Amino acid sequence: MLKITNLHARVEEKEILKGINLIINPGEVHAIMGPNGSGKSTLASILAGRSDYEVTEGSVEFLGKELLELDPEERAAEGLFLAFQYPVEIPGVTNTYFLRSAVNSIRKYHGQDDISAKDFLALVKEKANMMELDATMLSRSVNESFSGGEKKRNEIFQMAVLDPKMCVLDETDSGLDIDALKIVANGVNALRGPDRSHLVITHYQRLLDYIVPDFVHVLIEGRIVKSGGKELALELEEKGYDFIKEELLAGA
Amino acid sequence: MAVHTPPQTDQFVELQANSKALLEGISPSYFSELREAAIREYTEFGLPTVRDEEFKYLPLHVLREGKYRFGFGAHFERSQLSTLTLADTDAFSFVFVNGQFAPEASSFENLPDGLEVSTFEDADPAVLTQHLSKIASLKGRLGSTNDERFVALNTAFLGEGLVIQVSKNKTIERPIHILNVVSSDDAEFVAPRLLITVGENAEATVIESFETSTGRAFTCPVTEIRLEKSARLEHIKFQNESLDSVHIANIAVHQEEQSVFTSTNVNFGGHSARNDINVWLNGEYTETWLNGANVATGTQVIDNHTRLDHAMPNCQSFEVYKTILKDQSEGVFNGKIFVYEDAQKTDAKQTNQAILLSPTATMNTKPQLEIFADDVKCTHGATIGQLREDAMFYLRARGIEKSKAEALLVYAFAAEVIEKIGPHDVRASLEAALFTKLA
Numbered sequence A: 001m002l003k004i005t006n007l008h009a010r011v012e013e014k015e016i017l018k019g020i021n022l023i024i025n026p027g028e029v030h031a032i033m034g035p036n037g038s039g040k041s042t043l044a045s046i047l048a049g050r051s052d053y054e055v056t057e058g059s060v061e062f063l064g065k066e067l068l069e070l071d072p073e074e075r076a077a078e079g080l081f082l083a084f085q086y087p088v089e090i091p092g093v094t095n096t097y098f099l100r101s102a103v104n105s106i107r108k109y110h111g112q113d114d115i116s117a118k119d120f121l122a123l124v125k126e127k128a129n130m131m132e133l134d135a136t137m138l139s140r141s142v143n144e145s146f147s148g149g150e151k152k153r154n155e156i157f158q159m160a161v162l163d164p165k166m167c168v169l170d171e172t173d174s175g176l177d178i179d180a181l182k183i184v185a186n187g188v189n190a191l192r193g194p195d196r197s198h199l200v201i202t203h204y205q206r207l208l209d210y211i212v213p214d215f216v217h218v219l220i221e222g223r224i225v226k227s228g229g230k231e232l233a234l235e236l237e238e239k240g241y242d243f244i245k246e247e248l249l250a251g252a
Numbered sequence B: 001m002a003v004h005t006p007p008q009t010d011q012f013v014e015l016q017a018n019s020k021a022l023l024e025g026i027s028p029s030y031f032s033e034l035r036e037a038a039i040r041e042y043t044e045f046g047l048p049t050v051r052d053e054e055f056k057y058l059p060l061h062v063l064r065e066g067k068y069r070f071g072f073g074a075h076f077e078r079s080q081l082s083t084l085t086l087a088d089t090d091a092f093s094f095v096f097v098n099g100q101f102a103p104e105a106s107s108f109e110n111l112p113d114g115l116e117v118s119t120f121e122d123a124d125p126a127v128l129t130q131h132l133s134k135i136a137s138l139k140g141r142l143g144s145t146n147d148e149r150f151v152a153l154n155t156a157f158l159g160e161g162l163v164i165q166v167s168k169n170k171t172i173e174r175p176i177h178i179l180n181v182v183s184s185d186d187a188e189f190v191a192p193r194l195l196i197t198v199g200e201n202a203e204a205t206v207i208e209s210f211e212t213s214t215g216r217a218f219t220c221p222v223t224e225i226r227l228e229k230s231a232r233l234e235h236i237k238f239q240n241e242s243l244d245s246v247h248i249a250n251i252a253v254h255q256e257e258q259s260v261f262t263s264t265n266v267n268f269g270g271h272s273a274r275n276d277i278n279v280w281l282n283g284e285y286t287e288t289w290l291n292g293a294n295v296a297t298g299t300q301v302i303d304n305h306t307r308l309d310h311a312m313p314n315c316q317s318f319e320v321y322k323t324i325l326k327d328q329s330e331g332v333f334n335g336k337i338f339v340y341e342d343a344q345k346t347d348a349k350q351t352n353q354a355i356l357l358s359p360t361a362t363m364n365t366k367p368q369l370e371i372f373a374d375d376v377k378c379t380h381g382a383t384i385g386q387l388r389e390d391a392m393f394y395l396r397a398r399g400i401e402k403s404k405a406e407a408l409l410v411y412a413f414a415a416e417v418i419e420k421i422g423p424h425d426v427r428a429s430l431e432a433a434l435f436t437k438l439a
């Protein structure tokens, strides 16, 4: 599904990613954990195509295509979805209009006709229900005056509507209370399947109690320094990131 | 500083002289004095030129070169309303064609208790003498920029007009809509006049729309608004005249204590379109919202001047003006805020934003804050620029093509202002009109 090879990236003069290697196969759920500032969002943003970052080395292959050569909208149409750490407010554009534009743009990319109003409504209703989102939010502007929790649920709601192949979730758990966290996790789990992969980025282990990963990677200072199974998350929770850093120093 | 241009032959002075008999026939007799004083005031300066500071960006040569007629009696069918953007608004509607009241095209049955709407001819003379030309006057106020020659020009043609009065403690749920329609074979001079008084603790919504059915015009409206203590008024002005029209409007507002005035000023039309909105805060704890959404294409010039006189303490004002400019169009925003010596704890926030969609479009912005009190919070910000990067990326990351995302954000930029309008049908119609205007 996704193959990241020796990815280096910088912003302005600062090197942030220092050689990331990661292979995600169809159906797998990978978690990336790391302290603040380690480069998690940078990685997610580069995958989605944000232009603020300069890739200096390495490549990313997505479903056989050179991902870094595609525009953000082409990546989305190919099936990549980023749930933003900080979803953007767009006053003046309703959620419905926004989502329908997105659905139809992706359909157009694949040579399909626009979705019918009826099918769109049915789809949106079903997914909004699943994410326990109030129907009135559909006629409100994108993320405007949404609470932190609503914004995060809205991201997963969009993900469910757009039906991507590779889901990248950037700290979708931050700022959520336990009930909202469960709703988000249920939404993600409902989308798990043999043809869809997930990359779950988080600072805390908590989310991984609900979205149980197949693999856990630890990102520190722009490098994946340790990989393992789901038990690695528990170990991190117990001992903290400093323990890994010490382990690394001892090994060096 | 206003440069004194000696009056040459000004067709509007001539037009006024030739229209006297007509105006005398339709209005209270004491109006002639007001008209005469006003034409003298107008004649002193005449039409402004680019040398006049307050009008330097507004091309008005068509007013010198073109020939305008003044006259009532246009042939107008009710069916002509259907092409207008706001014709279907759910409201008590009062249609004026070329400045003349057209009751047969209006619909105002069952006005509720507490709402009185009358033409100048039928209105209580006491109300008229008390307020007409009194609210729309900057005499004696701070600042050196009192250029009110178009108020004077309008008053020089004072004749037909409307008074809306809302009685104390009454809330009028249904909006009141004044449709100013131009229907002419050629070029018409139109001087609409409106007076609105909202009594103590009363509430209402007034929509003024200016649209062209056929032909073109020089429309020169004056609206005077008085809000008594704790009164609330939402005022929506929509200007969508033909692209060869000139529109120069003055809106003057007087607010007593604790009153709330909300203005949404939307301009899509006119070759040269200008609005002056002047708000005088005469009591404490008032709230004023001035919102503007403007789109200019081709060689249109849209020019908005706002003026807030914070004369009393503890008043708040919030101003957001947005302009989208395409092609060779020009936008102007001049925002004056005067905070008088006694107006402590004034909270004034002014934002002006423009998006230029072509390298040949220009925006001229001038915030003008003059503050004579020390304990105040006044902020202003002006941006002329590009679409928001973060929003652009968000849309594209959801699969929306770049060109579509841009169009969506341009639309949203202005829709954000229109969205705040109360009556939802007005909102929907204006959003649709915005979409069409940008297409």
Ligand SMILES: Nc1ncnc2c1ncn2[C@@H]1O[C@H](COP(=O)(O)OP(=O)(O)O)[C@@H](O)[C@H]1O
Pocket: A011, A012, A016, A034, A035, A036, A037, A038, A039, A040, A041, A042, A043, A052
């Ligand atoms: N646009 C940017 N401009 C400058 N520095 C940035 C930018 N984005 C990220 N950084 C820096 O890169 C580092 C990694 O940031 P980020 O990827 O957001 O980390 P994480 O998501 O793991 O907390 C931080 O030191 C951050 O300050």
Ligand SMILES: [Mg+2]
Pocket: A040, A041, A042, A085, A170, A171
């Ligand atoms: Mg982050």
